[in-house]
Amino acid sequence: MSAIRYELIKKCKQTGARLGRVYTPHGYFDTPAFMPVGTQATVKGMSPDELKSIEAGIILSNTYHLHIRPGEDIIKEAGGLHKFMNWDRPILTDSGGFQVFSLGDFRKIEEEGVTFKSHVDGSKKFLSPESAIKIQNKLGADIIMAFDECIPYPAEFHYVKKSVERTTRWAKRCIKAHENPETQALFGIVQGGMYKELRRQSAYELLELDFPGYAIGGLSVGEPAEEMYEMLECTVPLLPEDKPRYLMGVGSPDYLVEGAIRGIDMFDCVLPTRIGRNGTVLTSRGRMIIRDALYARDQSPIDPDCDCYACKNFTRSYIRHLIKAKEVLGIRLTTWHNLRFLLNLMKNVREAIKEDRLLDFRNEFFKNFGYN
Numbered sequence: 001m002s003a004i005r006y007e008l009i010k011k012c013k014q015t016g017a018r019l020g021r022v023y024t025p026h027g028y029f030d031t032p033a034f035m036p037v038g039t040q041a042t043v044k045g046m047s048p049d050e051l052k053s054i055e056a057g058i059i060l061s062n063t064y065h066l067h068i069r070p071g072e073d074i075i076k077e078a079g080g081l082h083k084f085m086n087w088d089r090p091i092l093t094d095s096g097g098f099q100v101f102s103l104g105d106f107r108k109i110e111e112e113g114v115t116f117k118s119h120v121d122g123s124k125k126f127l128s129p130e131s132a133i134k135i136q137n138k139l140g141a142d143i144i145m146a147f148d149e150c151i152p153y154p155a156e157f158h159y160v161k162k163s164v165e166r167t168t169r170w171a172k173r174c175i176k177a178h179e180n181p182e183t184q185a186l187f188g189i190v191q192g193g194m195y196k197e198l199r200r201q202s203a204y205e206l207l208e209l210d211f212p213g214y215a216i217g218g219l220s221v222g223e224p225a226e227e228m229y230e231m232l233e234c235t236v237p238l239l240p241e242d243k244p245r246y247l248m249g250v251g252s253p254d255y256l257v258e259g260a261i262r263g264i265d266m267f268d269c270v271l272p273t274r275i276g277r278n279g280t281v282l283t284s285r286g287r288m289i290i291r292d293a294l295y296a297r298d299q300s301p302i303d304p305d306c307d308c309y310a311c312k313n314f315t316r317s318y319i320r321h322l323i324k325a326k327e328v329l330g331i332r333l334t335t336w337h338n339l340r341f342l343l344n345l346m347k348n349v350r351e352a353i354k355e356d357r358l359l360d361f362r363n364e365f366f367k368n369f370g371y372n
């Protein structure tokens, strides 16, 4: 008995997209879904109630960060991550693999695991499939991720092949170490770099392990969009139709729509929160650098088509002033808007799938946003 159940509600007649629902021990979320990133047990600047008001269905938290600070034992003593951060809806935690490479000053990667230095105090740390799972078992997220190697881009075929085979061995060790499969669903992560043959090899090896869900890793690592789409087109059709597919670290509005068209159900990306903090907002007419002098006297909302608290109550002129003055409310409002923008985008994608018009929606959205 798995911790989650994926319900395929409808397949789009125009594309490979599908409308679905993932049931977890903390309730369900609709897919395709965008997951706001709450790295250190908080989506920066947003309270749980505010996240609920913008209809966030599931949020992501990072194992690497929570292991370093405050430590999984403190969170376990609080009753787990849901209680600790007072979020009673679904949570997904990653396994730390990616952060170690991208954040930590990582030393070396061996069969046993990865040795690295903490980005907080430089102390020596070690993560392995077993320890990454043990930490996630203590945090108690509904969906947890296998410990994998996110292969850098570009990478030689031989290196990628060796890494894929180690990621599969690590996946087996994760399954063995996992203590709560009936309450925490462990997802495998398909790797393979930009090589179709290795994407297929990684998918087949992980399919044999019968995970309750599959992530596609090693993408959105600097490769051109076309290469990412090609890897999706070669990998997604190999994955079970009755299980969720999660494209890690994606993404910008175009990638979310194009990923959904290719059959992806779950996405996560720091983009909306990160660019929000430096004064850039997403609108239906493209990105807007609201700190720009252009908006100093602009009394209109960030996006007239948006229903969020920031757009209903404040002007571009006021929000620009807050950002320039480094007032906390400024980044709260830009974050609030950017998250609602992407959550609304996914709601529109789900509607379009329901009505078999996702390609038409994509063309209209791309034209308005200013994509090609």
Ligand SMILES: CCNc1nc2cc3[nH]c(NC)nc3cc2c(=O)[nH]1
Pocket (backbone or CB within 6 Å): 094, 095, 096, 097, 098, 099, 145, 146, 148, 149, 150, 151, 189, 216, 217, 218, 219, 220, 221, 248, 249, 250
């Ligand atoms: C669960 C940790 N493993 C893991 N995380 C990832 C996070 C990513 N984030 C991005 N772009 C922003 N690509 C990613 C790939 C992986 C990946 O291949 N593996």
Ligand SMILES: [Zn+2]
Pocket (backbone or CB within 6 Å): 302, 303, 306, 307, 308, 309, 310, 311, 312, 336, 337, 338, 340, 341
């Ligand atoms: Zn808004």
